[in-house]
Amino acid sequence: MPERNSWTAPVAEDKVDATIRVPGSKSITNRAYVLAALSARPTLVRAPLDSRDARLMLAALGELGATSEHTADGVRVQPLTPGEGEVAIALGNAGTVARFTPPLAALGARTVRFDGDPAIRRRPLSPLLTALRALGADLDDEGRGAPPFTVRGHGALRGGTVELDSSASSQFLSALLLAAPAFESGVTVRLVGKPPSEPHIAMTLDMLRRFGAAPERHLDEFHVPAASLSLADYTVEPDLSTAAPFVVAPLVAGGTVRVAGWPAETTQPGDWLRSLVRELGADVTLDGTGLTVTGTGRLPGATLDLHEVGELTPVIAALLCFADGPSVISGVAHLRGHETDRLAALAAELTALGGDVTETEDGLRIRPVPLHGGVFHTYDDHRLVMAGAVLGLRVAGVEVENPATVGKTFPGFVEAWDGLLNPA
Ligand SMILES: O=C(O)C1=C[C@@H](OP(=O)(O)O)[C@@H](O)[C@H](O)C1
Numbered sequence: 001m002p003e004r005n006s007w008t009a010p011v012a013e014d015k016v017d018a019t020i021r022v023p024g025s026k027s028i029t030n031r032a033y034v035l036a037a038l039s040a041r042p043t044l045v046r047a048p049l050d051s052r053d054a055r056l057m058l059a060a061l062g063e064l065g066a067t068s069e070h071t072a073d074g075v076r077v078q079p080l081t082p083g084e085g086e087v088a089i090a091l092g093n094a095g096t097v098a099r100f101t102p103p104l105a106a107l108g109a110r111t112v113r114f115d116g117d118p119a120i121r122r123r124p125l126s127p128l129l130t131a132l133r134a135l136g137a138d139l140d141d142e143g144r145g146a147p148p149f150t151v152r153g154h155g156a157l158r159g160g161t162v163e164l165d166s167s168a169s170s171q172f173l174s175a176l177l178l179a180a181p182a183f184e185s186g187v188t189v190r191l192v193g194k195p196p197s198e199p200h201i202a203m204t205l206d207m208l209r210r211f212g213a214a215p216e217r218h219l220d221e222f223h224v225p226a227a228s229l230s231l232a233d234y235t236v237e238p239d240l241s242t243a244a245p246f247v248v249a250p251l252v253a254g255g256t257v258r259v260a261g262w263p264a265e266t267t268q269p270g271d272w273l274r275s276l277v278r279e280l281g282a283d284v285t286l287d288g289t290g291l292t293v294t295g296t297g298r299l300p301g302a303t304l305d306l307h308e309v310g311e312l313t314p315v316i317a318a319l320l321c322f323a324d325g326p327s328v329i330s331g332v333a334h335l336r337g338h339e340t341d342r343l344a345a346l347a348a349e350l351t352a353l354g355g356d357v358t359e360t361e362d363g364l365r366i367r368p369v370p371l372h373g374g375v376f377h378t379y380d381d382h383r384l385v386m387a388g389a390v391l392g393l394r395v396a397g398v399e400v401e402n403p404a405t406v407g408k409t410f411p412g413f414v415e416a417w418d419g420l421l422n423p424a
């Protein structure tokens with residue numbers, strides 16, 4: 001996409017009627033790359049996401065000694081190789097890279113310097129760094145608990161039992177579990193506090209099993225024994241969270257959207273959208289071709305606890321601005337530590353368009369009132385671009401600032417959104 005300072009999100013002049021293809025799941029792609037790097041033989045990752053976060057992950061793994069090549073079928077990742085010397089890993093603003101790669105560095109033999117965008121320096125990390133230290137990692141963050149920090153690998157780590165507070169991000173837990181098979185005696189994690197994003201934890205356990213590990217869970221305790229991982233071929237599902245703005249479009253504009261390739265079974269949090277939009281009055285069908293959603297262009301207000309599916313919040317908040325009654329979103333205090341403080345950003349930007357939206361301690365209150373056009377700031381947050389697009393369906397003149405930032409997970413989003421409104 002050419003760099004643009006802003007993008008006027010198009011108004012739906014008519015009902016929508018389109019079939020959409022979304023790129024591969026960020027969460028699955030970056031887990032597959034990590035598990036492939038930890039494997040004993042190369043893995044072909046088919047249909048992976050190609051976006052800023054996915055590229056950052058491949059580049060990070062490359063620095064750690066796992067090379068990769070793009071083939072006609074996907075990306076082939078070679079196992080990590082031992083190495084030495086000093087390398088630097090660029091985190092961008094990718095939570096998955098910032099949380100999943102430090103354990104790999106601790107298991108290797110290089111000295112690895114981690115840093116990224118200003119935003120990633122503000123995102124929570126310290127419980128993971130503390131747990132890694134407790135597992136024997138040699139790590140220097142100068143007391144910041146955040147990037148920049150350095151991990152000095154000494155070739156191996158014994159592993160064992162560790163306590164972890166993963167309430168600020170489920171990614172801390174996923175990070176330890178993904179790397180656990182490579183610790184000499186595996187890893188047992190005892191959780192303190194309740195993590196958000198339970199589907200992402202299920203995704204981690206499911207993918208570990210597919211690569212040959214044997215994770216076990218007993219309530220708040222997770223055990224992953226040491227294991228030699230191996231999987232020749234792994235196919236990534238479409239990203240159902242990226243699909244969110246398309247799935248909700250018929251509820252705003254009326255009409256039908258089909259999302260191709262929606263899996264029959266999945267651990268992705270975005271699968272919950274099916275029950276949400278049904279509850280909000282849409283007709284929903286899932287069959288071998290994908291998901292079909294038909295809406296009337298009207299929806300009721302809703303009271304939603306989004307703790308397990310936090311990354312869907314920006315799009316859902318935009319949707320609920322068009323409801324017939326008030327809505328309350330709760331359970332997402334941890335969104336203050338996402339790409340930006342998403343609760344503050346959504347309240348500010350929706351209010352700037354004339355909305356009646358207030359922040360609570362752990363969510364948002366939304367009272368639907370007529371909105372008007374104006375600049376919709378996106379705070380380098382891909383999901384705010386998607387939220388702005390949903391608002392534009394019914395509000396003329398929504399100027400989405402810095403649309404290219406959507407390239408974190410969907411570089412072709414603006415073109416796909418135009419395709420939704422003007423199908424070929
Ligand atoms: O493990 C993952 O792939 C993710 C976990 C979630 O993080 P949090 O638990 O920090 O919300 C989610 O919001 C993020 O987009 C991706």
Ligand SMILES: C=C(OP(=O)(O)O)C(=O)O
Nearest residue numbers: 093094095096311338339
């Ligand atoms: C929170 C998100 O991303 P990250 O992987 O950077 O945590 C997100 O995609 O909504």
